[in-house]
Amino acid sequence: MKSEWIKNRETGIKKLNRNLECDVLIVGAGMSGLLCAYQLQDMFEHIVIIESDEIASGASGRNTGKITSQHGLNYQEILKIHGEEKTRLYYQENDKAILEIKGIIEKYDIDCEYSEKEAVVGCKSVYMTKKIADEIKAYDTCSIPYEIVRENEIEGIRYGAKFLKQASFDPYQFCIQLASRLICEIYERTPMMHIHDHVVKTKDHTIRFQHCILATQVMPFQFKFFYTMTAPKQSYLAALKPSDKKNLMILSEDEITKTKNDMKNFMLIGGYDHALSDDSNIKWQSFKRDLVLEYPNHRLLSTWSSQDYQVTDYLPIVDRCDDFIVITGFNKWGNTNAYVASLTVKDILKDEMTKRRELFSLKRKSLVFSKNFITENYQVLKSLIESKMHDSKLMIPDNHQAVSFQLDRHPYGIYRQDDKLYIVDTLCPHLGCTLKFNEHDKCWDCPCHGSRFSLTGEIIKGPASVGLHHSECLISELKLDK
Numbered sequence: 001m002k003s004e005w006i007k008n009r010e011t012g013i014k015k016l017n018r019n020l021e022c023d024v025l026i027v028g029a030g031m032s033g034l035l036c037a038y039q040l041q042d043m044f045e046h047i048v049i050i051e052s053d054e055i056a057s058g059a060s061g062r063n064t065g066k067i068t069s070q071h072g073l074n075y076q077e078i079l080k081i082h083g084e085e086k087t088r089l090y091y092q093e094n095d096k097a098i099l100e101i102k103g104i105i106e107k108y109d110i111d112c113e114y115s116e117k118e119a120v121v122g123c124k125s126v127y128m129t130k131k132i133a134d135e136i137k138a139y140d141t142c143s144i145p146y147e148i149v150r151e152n153e154i155e156g157i158r159y160g161a162k163f164l165k166q167a168s169f170d171p172y173q174f175c176i177q178l179a180s181r182l183i184c185e186i187y188e189r190t191p192m193m194h195i196h197d198h199v200v201k202t203k204d205h206t207i208r209f210q211h212c213i214l215a216t217q218v219m220p221f222q223f224k225f226f227y228t229m230t231a232p233k234q235s236y237l238a239a240l241k242p243s244d245k246k247n248l249m250i251l252s253e254d255e256i257t258k259t260k261n262d263m264k265n266f267m268l269i270g271g272y273d274h275a276l277s278d279d280s281n282i283k284w285q286s287f288k289r290d291l292v293l294e295y296p297n298h299r300l301l302s303t304w305s306s307q308d309y310q311v312t313d314y315l316p317i318v319d320r321c322d323d324f325i326v327i328t329g330f331n332k333w334g335n336t337n338a339y340v341a342s343l344t345v346k347d348i349l350k351d352e353m354t355k356r357r358e359l360f361s362l363k364r365k366s367l368v369f370s371k372n373f374i375t376e377n378y379q380v381l382k383s384l385i386e387s388k389m390h391d392s393k394l395m396i397p398d399n400h401q402a403v404s405f406q407l408d409r410h411p412y413g414i415y416r417q418d419d420k421l422y423i424v425d426t427l428c429p430h431l432g433c434t435l436k437f438n439e440h441d442k443c444w445d446c447p448c449h450g451s452r453f454s455l456t457g458e459i460i461k462g463p464a465s466v467g468l469h470h471s472e473c474l475i476s477e478l479k480l481d482k
């Protein structure tokens, strides 16, 4: 489903129709890819961006629009793993990015509802106050400025911390207007299919590059080790009318993480983050139920889900890897991190060893030895094992529902629309996990690394690079036991 930002908008940019050679090829036209082009346009003459879908159709056009250096409860984790100096540097880089993004908006006169706001992270329940206190302790240790939020100050927050001089914007408008101002060629509906030896292959053409930046969040299928370091998290958002028009962006970290941001014409409510190995339908149902209970007097404009990648040690990865540079792992805070990543890419291409570059390096030891590395990979292994062990019988699903089943120990899924059945092979063509049906978006999702497929097996989102085997039949054609 399209987000409220993207609804009814088309960029009209063409797909690639010839072979190309360029100085810099950027794959992915989200915040990261576009900001890289922005940083590099004075350094290189010929920059090309290819995008598998449309500009900002990924997480960048589907997020909550918060531009903030307050990153949930991440500082306590970053501090535990990386220590004081690196945590402070992470904060400083992200905090500077807020003003830098404002600078780009002013420079190019981008109309994206930019406004200065305060950001609050806190909790409602008593048992989460310790977690909030730990985050505040991390702020103190790293000299990160904040104000305490006490009970009754902000509705729904018992205890929390406020960052001043943060901001919010329409991330989709920011991206498409920035794209239109950049000195580079952009091609939409042009997925990278393969990368090797300074050449990217799309479906029909090749692009030879001097430098290549993969700003795709997900990495090409041949780099399997990335999937042991990163894991996608899924979240849900809804746009509701009217907006409360408050100058506050709230994140409540209770049993469920809930986010809120008020824009001019609607307010965004969401969160409900979960790993893709969890049952997305349970989260989606509880999100829908809470919307009705908590906002009975608001009109629901739209709902959507989106994914962002988390690295096992809580810092993004921006580094050279073979003959290209990778950017991933913003852990749901990519609006500022994408700016920091674009500066890091510039450091790499200028061959300057900066502290920022060390922070996001792929060679850091914490990538392999963190506790999260073990738990995330356990989930991937568990899904793989479960997918091999399950055995069930064939059932015809209810209308607009799906069922999964196994034949000769191979998993399949059937979706029913009236008399028609859409059957897909649900063994993920990426690394072989079994796909789960996403009831909200009516598609097949991979619990391991986030690939998504349509009801007829086409790829909606990688890392898988090929679609699913699929067939269709009519129920009336089947010989069913009575």
Ligand SMILES: Cc1cc2nc3c(=O)[nH]c(=O)nc-3n(C[C@H](O)[C@H](O)[C@H](O)COP(=O)(O)OP(=O)(O)OC[C@H]3O[C@@H](n4cnc5c(N)ncnc54)[C@H](O)[C@@H]3O)c2cc1C
Pocket (backbone or CB within 6 Å): 027, 028, 029, 030, 031, 032, 033, 050, 051, 052, 053, 054, 055, 056, 057, 058, 059, 060, 061, 062, 063, 064, 065, 066, 067, 068, 190, 191, 192, 193, 215, 216, 217, 218, 234, 235, 236, 237, 305, 306, 307, 308, 327, 330, 331, 332, 333, 334, 335, 336, 337, 338, 462
């Ligand atoms: C629900 C939700 C709310 C969020 N809210 C916030 C927020 O309020 N503030 C904040 O700072 N962050 C937020 N984030 C995080 C933020 O949206 C992301 O971190 C950020 O948008 C990532 O930008 P990106 O450019 O790296 O990735 P994306 O925007 O996902 O862009 C990657 C692009 O690459 C393209 N692509 C992928 N594979 C290929 C291929 N093979 N060939 C060509 N193109 C390809 C995709 O189509 C996509 O357009 C949120 C995330 C979610 C999920």
Ligand code: FES
Pocket (backbone or CB within 6 Å): 428, 429, 430, 431, 432, 433, 446, 447, 448, 449, 450, 451, 462, 463, 464
């Ligand atoms: S196994 Fe990796 S995305 Fe499915």
